[in-house]
Structures are given as C-alpha cells and as structure tokens.
Amino acid sequence: MNKRKLLVIGGDAAGMSAAGKIRREQPDRGIVVFERERHTSYAACGIPYYIGGLVESSDSLIARGPEEFRKKT
Numbered sequence: 001m002n003k004r005k006l007l008v009i010g011g012d013a014a015g016m017s018a019a020g021k022i023r024r025e026q027p028d029r030g031i032v033v034f035e036r037e038r039h040t041s042y043a044a045c046g047i048p049y050y051i052g053g054l055v056e057s058s059d060s061l062i063a064r065g066p067e068e069f070r071k072k073t
Helices: 013-025 044-051 066-070
Strands: 006-009 031-034 062-064
Touching: 006 013, 013 031
Parallel strands: 006 031
Antiparallel strands: none
C-alpha cells in the first residue's frame, strides 16, 4: 500500500486525467484535488454553444461532478 498522497492542483481536464490515471494504477493511493471553481470536469469546448444559446443549461456541460470522482470504482 502506498501511503503517499497525490496532490493535484487544478481539477479540469489535465488534473482529473492525472488523478484518474493514478486511481487506476494505484487504487489504494490517496488523491486530493484542489479546484477553485465549482465544477471539476466540464466540456470547455461547449462554452461557445452555451453563450450562443444552443445549449440551454450550463449543467449540461458538466462531464462528471466531484462526487463521481470521489468513487474509487
């Protein structure tokens, strides 16, 4: 068991990708992600569609919320 924790600063695509890779390779390792915004993983490429009114709710741009990342499965 690896007792060292991984600290990830930034919970968007790159940060969560790194955290996910470590989670898959070392499922018992502790991972802490710091993100200053409310959402951890969202479709940034969809923002122009939201601004343009083609996407009604910004919630539809959310790929996964913090609770989904907390699951170890």
